[in-house]
Amino acid sequence: IIGMLLASQPATPITRMVLNDVGPVITAASLRRIGQYVGRAPRFADLAAAEAYIREVGAPFGALADAQWRHLTEYSVRRMDDAEGGYAMIYDPGLGEVFRVNPVPVDIDLWPVYEAIRCPTLALRGAESDLLEASTLAAMGTRGPQARTVEFSGVGHAPMLMDAAQIAVVRDFLLGT
Template sequence: MPMSERSFLGLSAAGFHRVAYTQWGRDDAPRTALCVHGLTRNGRDFDPLALALADRRRVACPDIVGRGKSDWLANPALYGYPQYCADMAALIARLGVDEVDWIGTSMGGLVGMTLAAQPNSPIRRLVINDVGPLISKVGLQRIADYVGKDPVFDDLAAVESYLRFTLMGFGRLTDGQWRHLAEHAARQRADGLLGLAYDPGIAHAFQAQPMQDVDLWALWDRVRCPVLVIRGADSDLLTAETADEMTRRGPGARVVEFAHTGHAPALMSEDQIAVVRAFLDE
């Protein structure tokens, strides 16, 4: 399936910014899906999934502002869900469709849940990967311990080694998959060394207030579309209790759990991709 790199302009209180995304599949495909990444990640995480879905649909994988090839915001206080939701609404408008299927990992799942809870939401089906309406401060603290840091690396092998440690919750990936993540997680610095492809300023939200559990059940209860929840069996961000409650409240989600993963399943393996595809094809 063809893949192309595209972009559009988002708008914040500080002005316009460029949001990059990759698109897989044909412009005239009968359905459109959005794959939205986690806090420090980028849209290229979804290359294997997007390729698998692109035979029947157009798949757009954005780099949320401050990540990947998208612009960084001059004011880090503007990084947050209102901005991310506004940018994704602009992307849906750019794609020119009335409805989309949404696959969101962690932060991307929360953006999808927020949009799906709105009146007249364009989200037809929602896949939430390892996040839920109750987010434990234990998991948030683990993320806060590394997000916002700006490590420097001599080469791509060092980037890969760093990711294998910080993203060990992704599960048992192949060497090729780790290298793919590293290639798209690295940015070239002015001094010739490598850094990570995200703005350290995205950590502002973690630093602005004391760490505590996040309760979004009122939002979850307003979601009406069919929902698939994917959980890593060892996840510290989405507990088994919260996932079980998600089957009984709101849209009454279906939950699928994967062994040997924490936060969050990478959606790169054939079994994980098959679960997502089957749900979207129903």
């Protein structure tokens, strides 16, 4: 979303943009789902417990190898040096307050922002995503920057871009091939 806002500005330094399972329409239902886990501050006794949690909330990411789940876990938690110890999520627990204090009652419409984007754009969608709807992705290919659109099967929100085929799509776009 921040990328779209920046790319829509007249003097933007952004020359190519990849949107990973996000677009100009964000559904209220998807924001409510994300609000159920973003900003929570669970503690984990060890990395195995943290990984189990990451696998649970990250199930929509699609089929990942054990090493990839471990990688996501290692970069999503930190060892706590306080009396409680263990591991905690790296992000700011305050992120979830926005979802809990002011739940979004309607879909967010950013079409005017998207239509102001002038740089080449690649829009990616997990075929099972509840955040970026298929109809929105299709419209993104015909409106504004007329994004190149790609949908990955077996994935929800959001593709982790850890699969060789997913990486190739992004690499080729960024290299202009």
